[in-house]
Amino acid sequence: MISHLSALAGAVLAVYDEVDDAVRRLRVESGLVCTTGCGACCGTQSVECRVLELLPLALWLWSSGRGESMLEQIEACGPESFCVLYDPAPSETAPGHCTCYPYRPVVCRLFGSGAIVGRHGFVVATCAEMRQRQRDEVACAEALSAAAPSVLVISNVCSRIAGLEPVLGTRRAPLKTALHAALCRIGMGMDLERDAAYDEVL
Ligand code: SF4
Numbered sequence: 731m732i733s734h735l736s737a738l739a740g741a742v743l744a745v746y747d748e749v750d751d752a753v754r755r756l757r758v759e760s761g762l763v764c765t766t767g768c769g770a771c772c773g774t775q776s777v778e779c780r781v782l783e784l785l786p787l788a789l790w791l792w793s794s795g796r797g798e799s800m801l802e803q804i805e806a807c808g809p810e811s812f813c814v815l816y817d818p819a820p821s822e823t824a825p826g827h828c829t830c831y832p833y834r835p836v837v838c839r840l841f842g843s844g845a846i847v848g849r850h851g852f853v854v855a856t857c858a859e860m861r862q863r864q865r866d867e868v869a870c871a872e873a874l875s876a877a878a879p880s881v882l883v884i885s886n887v888c889s890r891i892a893g894l895e896p897v898l899g900t901r902r903a904p905l906k907t908a909l910h911a912a913l914c915r916i917g918m919g920m921d922l923e924r925d926a927a928y929d930e931v932l
Pocket residue numbers: 763764765768769770771841842856857859860
């Protein structure tokens with residue numbers, strides 16, 4: 731079970747690598763960038779994703795000994811706070827940041843650069859401020875998304891991930907709920923593997 735989950739997590743990370751490369755190229759070619767240090771997108775618990783999107787994160791948390799404490803953190807987290815993975819003020823001088831940036835889900839990789847498909851074509855998914863301040867860059871990013879929709883359109887990337895494992899990859903939930911489920915899956919897989927190894931010794 732755990733080897734199956736690890737393989738799935740690896741396949742998700744491979745999609746993330748493709749997305750990150752495309753976003754890097756898009757930023758260079760369009761000039762579209764988020765305001766430095768802006769964490770407004772993380773100041774909410776409305777971010778949603780699928781359990782499968784967070785399997786790599788859950789695996790990393792358990793393997794670094796933080797699985798149990800993250801489960802407790804999620805269970806203690808109130809409804810109005812920041813995203814459970816956001817550190818709003820690590821120090822007086824440093825801006826807030828995502829504590830699990832390499833493992834963030836699809837929408838966090840693509841919001842501010844990638845696109846959604848609207849009635850009038852490709853529309854960059856971003857905040858009103860960026861849309862106002864960077865009109866030319868947004869237009870350029872929309873053209874680039876149209877040229878590479880499999881890695882720059884949020885719904886297409888989500889469909890690719892759902893295709894890896896429909897049960898864990900299809901239903902959306904608030905990030906903390908999806909992370910709780912991913913942590914429980916990995917934790918259970920590790921327990922079963924430990925039990926099997928123990929049985930072999932007996
Ligand atoms: S999309 Fe806008 S609100 Fe979100 S991080 Fe970028 S600049 Fe900030």
